[in-house]
Amino acid sequence: MPLGKRIDPEEIKQMARAMEEQAARPGTPQPEADSSPAYTLFQEEKPRYSFADIIMNRDTYEAIQDVLALYEKRQLLFDEWGLGQTHRKQNCAGINLYGPSGTGKSMAAHAIANQLGRMILTVDYSKIESKYVGETAKNLVAMFDYAKESGAVIFFDEADALLSRRVTNMSNSTDVSVNQTRSTLLVLINEYNDLILYATNFVTNYDPAFIRRILSHVKFELPDEENRRRLWSMYIPKTLPTDADIPGLAAKYGGITGADISNAVLNASLRAARKEETTVAHAYFEEAVERIIRSKTDNADLGTMTSKRVVSEEYVKSQFGGGLPE
């Protein structure tokens, strides 16, 4: 199936039937007797954060609020202003939160659900993905059905795991299965009439077909000095005995995330407690944050490991001009 092809809803049913038939063939691994309905795989939860709990850059916040107007100002937009006639297909939205890890994307997803007064259903890939042919697609269908019934907002955290590019040169059954799963997901997203949230550190891994179906992409940036000062103030408890110079820490250490600051506060406090000191010295915060920055620099030098997979000997030969590396 060519990338980006629009799939008729009927095709998904045919696809599911084909996968079930394939799974039923002799020699194909079969799941153990299914004792519980697929629905028990999923559990929505009450959002754990609101926007009051998150320190984020103003532009990021504004971009999220713009999309939420789709839900909060629906009548004005679609009825009074007539967008219901011109944007019929866009009365539901996907919001993709992307940016470096530790910048509050997952917290923001909870805050969005909280603002809408909805529960949140975080997709647990370990429960969706199955080694059995066709099972992953069936689990995805069940999850969307469950979300519809429960009214929860679907949240794909680390979404590139499922939304990454489909394989163009399918060389084995795993590639075929991966493509079937992604095609199924595309159809489900197309047909779904509600908000879906995505978060990723690797937006460039997304299949363009998924990118097109997401209304808004909101970039999460590392906090600026003002936000770092607010983060240090938030993570250092008022009751912590310390002589920390918060404005000094915020000014001196850039390029760090809220999660880094949280970790630095904990590590500095651990050191003071272990040494049985009565005050968490400013120097401990500096040492802790410098350790974090050093480890991040080492990782940045290395880049990101984006994939690891088994490949055929023929594939390796094709990469090395017909021979094998020695």
Added chain:
Amino acid sequence: MIAIGIFLALSATLIAGLAIFWQKMVSWIKKAAEKIQEVLKVAVMGTKTFIMKTQEGFKNKSKYYNKNKLTQEWEETVYTKSVPESEIPPEILMKVRNQELDQEVSTTEELRLAISA
């Protein structure tokens, strides 16, 4: 074909003679190969390098190949890393600039020539 041994054997003096883009590439490949050997406990046997234009700027991509001693299967590990446009040699920039987003452009041969010059 570029065997990984070439990179591991390159001395600091030799690396210093290369353009900054290739210097960083060699150093990166060495680091990644060592990391793969340390973490995955496998011996990397060959590598291929690429560059691509993405929504977030230019990225180098390196692919490492090893044969798993237990399963006897070949494995491919891929690393990517952003590269500033100002560091890309003009001839490479010309090749990649007109490509579509995320299209891999091989730099293996250019790297081989650079380190054997």
